[in-house]
Amino acid sequence: MTNTVPPMNTVPPTNTVPPTTPRPALAITATGLRKSYGGKPVLDGIDLRVPAGTVFAMLGPNGAGKTTTVRILSTLIAADGGRASVAGHDLAAEPGAVRAAIGVTGQFSAVDNLLSARENLILMADLYHLGRRPGRRRAAELLDRFGLGDVAGQPISTYSGGLRRRLDLAMTLVGSPRVIFLDEPTTGLDPRSRRGLWTIVRELVAGGVTIFLTTQYLEEADQLADRIGVLDHGRMVAEGSAAELKRLVPGGHITVHVADPSALAAAAAALGATTVDEDALTAQVPGDQRGIAGDSTSGNSTSGNSASGGRTSGNTASAVRSVLDRLDAAGIAIADLSVHTPDLDDVFLALTGER
Amino acid sequence: MPNHVVTDTLTLLRRNLRHTVRYPSMTIGAVFGPVIMLLLFVGVLGKTLGAGLAGTGLAGGGGHGSTGLTSAAHPAGYIAYIAPGIIITAVASGSMATAVAVCVDMTEGVVDRFRTMPVSRVAILAAHVINSMLTTIVATAGVAGVSVALGFRPHATTARWLAAAGLLVLLGLALTWLAVAMGLVSATPEAASNSPMLIVFLPFIGSAFAPAALMPAGVRQFAEYQPFTPAIETIRGLLAGTPTGHTALIALGWCAVIGAGGYAWSLAAFRKPRAH
Numbered sequence: 001m002t003n004t005v006p007p008m009n010t011v012p013p014t015n016t017v018p019p020t021t022p023r024p025a026l027a028i029t030a031t032g033l034r035k036s037y038g039g040k041p042v043l044d045g046i047d048l049r050v051p052a053g054t055v056f057a058m059l060g061p062n063g064a065g066k067t068t069t070v071r072i073l074s075t076l077i078a079a080d081g082g083r084a085s086v087a088g089h090d091l092a093a094e095p096g097a098v099r100a101a102i103g104v105t106g107q108f109s110a111v112d113n114l115l116s117a118r119e120n121l122i123l124m125a126d127l128y129h130l131g132r133r134p135g136r137r138r139a140a141e142l143l144d145r146f147g148l149g150d151v152a153g154q155p156i157s158t159y160s161g162g163l164r165r166r167l168d169l170a171m172t173l174v175g176s177p178r179v180i181f182l183d184e185p186t187t188g189l190d191p192r193s194r195r196g197l198w199t200i201v202r203e204l205v206a207g208g209v210t211i212f213l214t215t216q217y218l219e220e221a222d223q224l225a226d227r228i229g230v231l232d233h234g235r236m237v238a239e240g241s242a243a244e245l246k247r248l249v250p251g252g253h254i255t256v257h258v259a260d261p262s263a264l265a266a267a268a269a270a271l272g273a274t275t276v277d278e279d280a281l282t283a284q285v286p287g288d289q290r291g292i293a294g295d296s297t298s299g300n301s302t303s304g305n306s307a308s309g310g311r312t313s314g315n316t317a318s319a320v321r322s323v324l325d326r327l328d329a330a331g332i333a334i335a336d337l338s339v340h341t342p343d344l345d346d347v348f349l350a351l352t353g354e355r
Numbered sequence: 356m357p358n359h360v361v362t363d364t365l366t367l368l369r370r371n372l373r374h375t376v377r378y379p380s381m382t383i384g385a386v387f388g389p390v391i392m393l394l395l396f397v398g399v400l401g402k403t404l405g406a407g408l409a410g411t412g413l414a415g416g417g418g419h420g421s422t423g424l425t426s427a428a429h430p431a432g433y434i435a436y437i438a439p440g441i442i443i444t445a446v447a448s449g450s451m452a453t454a455v456a457v458c459v460d461m462t463e464g465v466v467d468r469f470r471t472m473p474v475s476r477v478a479i480l481a482a483h484v485i486n487s488m489l490t491t492i493v494a495t496a497g498v499a500g501v502s503v504a505l506g507f508r509p510h511a512t513t514a515r516w517l518a519a520a521g522l523l524v525l526l527g528l529a530l531t532w533l534a535v536a537m538g539l540v541s542a543t544p545e546a547a548s549n550s551p552m553l554i555v556f557l558p559f560i561g562s563a564f565a566p567a568a569l570m571p572a573g574v575r576q577f578a579e580y581q582p583f584t585p586a587i588e589t590i591r592g593l594l595a596g597t598p599t600g601h602t603a604l605i606a607l608g609w610c611a612v613i614g615a616g617g618y619a620w621s622l623a624a625f626r627k628p629r630a631h
Contacts, residue, residue: 074471075470075471076467076470076471096473099471099472099473100473102471103471104468104471106464106467106468108464108467109464110463110464110465110467110468111464111465112370112463112465113463114373114374114377114378115370115373119373123366123369123370124472126362126366127363127366127367127469127472127474128472128473129359129362171468175472
């Protein structure tokens with residue numbers, strides 16, 4: 001699955017089947033998916049194995065091929081090569097059966113703007129042939145669950161982006177899909193709406209639904225996904241859990257800002273700083289204990305798979321404490337201190353090299 | 356899911372009817388265009404055009420002897436000649452409005468949602484066609500009503516009225532499927548509103564407003580053999596109470612060809628994914 005193994009890749013090869021005893025049912029499988037537009041390859045051989053009831057996040061920049069992957073897997077377009085099956089049905093042979101099992105919330109709002117939220121949901125219920133009364137009931141239930149009850153009768157044109165996205169997802173759920181594709185579901189949403197959507201995704205997964213998510217945000221993948229695939233130029237350049245991926249990139253760094261050049265020299269010496277910027281009066285050290293030579297806290301156990309998106313792990317916290325202790329001991333006053341944790345840019349630069 | 360084609364069509368038709376009611380400007384345009392044309396040709400140009408036609412002895416309501424110079428020079432004489440043409444124009448412009456509606460709909464994300472659902476492909480298009488047919492029928496009836504108000508006095512039996520209505524419905528159905536295909540292949544709603552203009556104006560280069568026999572060579576041959584002329588002549592004959600002869604068969608043949616072609620083209624175009 002890992003087509004390109006970057007030099008700093010310390011993760012064991014990810015194409016080995018995890019040693020779980022009962023083989024989990026796979027909700028999505030793909031081998032060698034290919035798609036070109038005008039002779040230019042957009043997807044260049046993608047392999048996927050997503051176990052049922054898990055969240056798979058496809059991470060990548062604009063143009064990496066994320067949306068194309070979703071459009072192929074959701075039967076909107078045909079692949080030029082390769083095979084894929086969703087919910088146990090082959091995409092090419094049984095597109096109808098695939099459509100009956102999936103729900104898709106695309107990057108662009110897929111609601112009917114001339115209908116109200118309630119009418120949109122009832123339209124979905126009718127198209128899924130739920131029957132008149134159960135269909136109305138399902139619509140009311142979803143309006144309630146997504147906090148759309150108060151605006152249910154208003155035209156969609158009056159809705160905010162967050163409200164619209166919620167309706168979009170509610171429409172996806174009308175048919176109780178077993179596999180849901182979410183193509184950049186939180187792009188353009190404010191933090192509150194984003195968190196609200198994450199909660200919904202977690203509830204769905206708790207109910208046994210499989211989620212295939214694309215995102216540009218490492219934090220989103222970190223929060224939601226069991227496995228993350230990093231897509232670049234139509235190829236999967238790495239795949240693993242959030243913790244595994246983060247080990248692929250150098251840790252973050254701590255930047256100390258001082259008031260004058262003499263303090264900068266002293267601070268750099270005290271810290272053994274790796275990078276010194278004399279114009280900005282800043283000195284940088286690696287943000288985890290691995291990077292700080294002679295640090296005494298290396299026995300500090302860190303558990304879990306956190307450490308990204310602005311949160312600091314035990315590692316980073318002890319590194320900050322160590323930095324402050326050293327500066328204190330050397331009697332250096334600092335103007336400011338900032339901590340940078342690995343983000344998508346770091347993962348990307350590390351995984352794709354100079355391109 | 357072929358067993359759900361009818362249910363899905365009705366479900367989606369409800370959606371399209373709501374669109375028509377909530378966003379009626381296209382439909383209103385389809386009625387007003389032909390009505391304005393009618394007012395222009397009868398009220399403004401009627402006297403001149405009627406006199407011109409009367410001089411040739413080709414105008415008039417057919418068999419009831421109204422080809423005399425004085426009566427044809429009166430606007431009421433010319434309206435007897437052009438009303439069937441205007442009614443056909445109403446059918447054409449009503450049908451062609453479908454192209455814009457379909458194109459706009461395709462740019463809405465919700466149609467991509469339908470494509471990822473177990474919804475019959477034909478149902479999505481058929482709902483558009485039925486919706487458009489209903490509005491075209493209302494619009495055409497409106498235009499016919501205005502013609503009568505302006506002095507159009509058809510001499511037709513109930514059976515002939517029904518035959519005329521039936522031919523108009525068939526023509527509308529054929530043109531609507533053609534318009535669906537045009538809407539599907541148009542990149543933008545602007546393009547979708549331009550290309551059907553050719554079809555809306557085709558009756559002008561036929562026998563809608565003046566007999567083909569009076570046109571210059573080349574144009575005349577085109578006017579005689581283009582699809583609208585037999586339809587216009589058939590409607591004119593049915594409403595005037597004169598024999599229609601084989602033009603009715605030719606008109607029906609054209610409807611079948613245009614309709615089948617439009618249907619096949621539409622389905623092929625819809626199955627192809629749109630580039631975003």
